[in-house]
Structures are given as structure tokens and as C-alpha cells.
């Protein structure tokens with residue numbers, strides 16, 4: 001209930017800020033736990049080590065960023081919808097694309113947790129994952145958003161085409177996830193030893209891939225992902241066949257059993 005009150009007051013401040021064409025300060029962004037933040041905080045707890053450095057690619061209003069329990073939070077977005085003004089000193093906001101951020105990042109910088117939620121295109125997200133793997137601690141965790149399209153239409157990489165086709169077919173929902181799921185397929189096909197699991201249940205409705213244990217050799221940089229283009233239904237059966245899709249309890253069990 002308290003969370004709901006905080007969320008409503010955040011929405012109210014946000015509407016006011018948009019009306020005045022101002023950006024909210026980061027301190028005014030509610031720490032109401034988004035679904036993504038709830039998953040990330042639960043994984044941080046499961047890891048049983050404090051999260052010193054958290055990196056989020058694609059931060060938008062900063063709602064997940066503000067709710068994550070980490071000592072230092074790094075946000076990367078070419079067009080964040082809040083201002084970096086913050087009294088806490090724990091925020092480092094980079095107004096740039098993920099590619100240019102990683103290009104300039106100190107080679108020795110390591111993160112405990114990275115959340116990939118920027119440009120929802122398979123090749124870009126794959127590049128974000130490859131770059132993240134050079135900067136994640138061996139026992140760190142990477143989460144990728146939106147990897148479970150609900151059908152072939154929602155997996156269309158072109159959002160407007162996907163929505164137009166949905167309307168033409170008389171579907172009333174606006175489900176669109178894009179083709180980020182192909183990144184998961186690539187990992188499953190080419191890196192069967194890397195720990196990956198797609199969590200999807202009543203609490204975490206938006207399918208997200210969780211990847212952990214980074215002693216594995218880095219992913220191949222220059223792929224065109226052409227071998228990772230199964231239709232959505234075959235993708236879901238591939239995940240099920242490899243036991244890589246399920247609820248939070250299943251993910252938590254696998255994580256604890258296989259942790260390095």
C-alpha cells in the first residue's frame with residue numbers, strides 16, 4: 001500500500017514536470033520497485049554479496065535505476081527522461097549510446113550487475129552483451145529485458161509494422177517485444193556452458209533472461225545472428241527442451257546450485 005502511494009505521488013510529480021517541460025531530478029524519482037527492480041534486487045539478495053556497482057543500459061525515467069539496491073548506480077541513455085541532479089552522490093548518468101559508453105569505459109572497470117534495456121534490437125543487444133561480458137565480475141549477473149515475445153507478431157523487430165499488423169488482425173493488445181530473444185538463442189546454441197535462464201511467471205510477467213557465472217570465454221564479436229532466427233513458437237520450445245524457462249523459484253534453485 002505504501003509503495004502504491006509512493007508510486008502515485010511519483011506519477012503526479014512526473015505529470016507536473018512533463019506539463020512544465022522540465023525533467024524531474026533523480027532524487028524525485030520514486031523508489032517504488034518496478035517489476036525489473038524487484039527481480040534485480042531479489043537476484044542481488046540471492047548472490048549474498050553487496051552490489052557495489054550496478055549498470056543499467058537504457059534508463060528512461062530512471063524508475064528501475066532508483067529502486068535498485070546498489071552502492072553506485074551507473075545509467076546510460078542518449079535521452080534519459082530525468083536530470084542527473086542528485087544529492088546522494090551514488091548516481092553516474094551518461095547521456096550517450098551504449099556503444100560509445102563501452103568504447104570509452106576504462107578497461108579495468110567491473111560491475112556486479114548489468115541490466116540491458118536499451119535499444120531493443122537483436123544485434124544492438126547482442127553487442128551490449130558482448131561488451132558487458134568484458135566488464136562483469138566473474139560472479140556478477142547480467143539481465144536482458146524483453147526476451148519472451150508472446151507470438152510471431154510481437155517478435156517483429158519493427159515496432160510500428162508489428163502494431164499495424166496486430167490492428168489489421170483485429171487484436172486489441174499492443175504486445176511488442178522485438179527480436180531481442182535471438183540473443184538468447186545465440187547464447188543457447190553457441191555457449192551451452194554459460195548459465196542462462198528466462199524467468200517468466202505471475203510476478204515477473206515480462207520475460208527476462210538472467211545470465212551468470214562468467215568464467216566462460218567471451219562471445220564471438222562479429223556474428224550476424226543468422227543462425228538464431230527461429231520463429232517465436234520454436235524458440236519457446238527450444239527453451240523448454242533445454243529446461244531454460246520457468247518461474248522465480250526454478251531460477252533461484254538453478255542459480256544457487258550452479259554458483260561459482
Ligand SMILES: C[S@@+](CC[C@H](N)C(=O)[O-])C[C@H]1O[C@@H](n2cnc3c(N)ncnc32)[C@H](O)[C@@H]1O
Nearest residue numbers: 058059060063064077078079097098117118119
Ligand atoms: C524501455 S526504456 C528503459 C526502461 C528502464 N530500464 C526502466 O526499467 O525503467 C529504453 C530506453 O533505452 C534508451 N535507448 C535507446 N537506444 C539506446 C542506446 N543505443 N543505448 C542506450 N540506451 C538507449 C531509450 O532512450 C529509452 O529511454
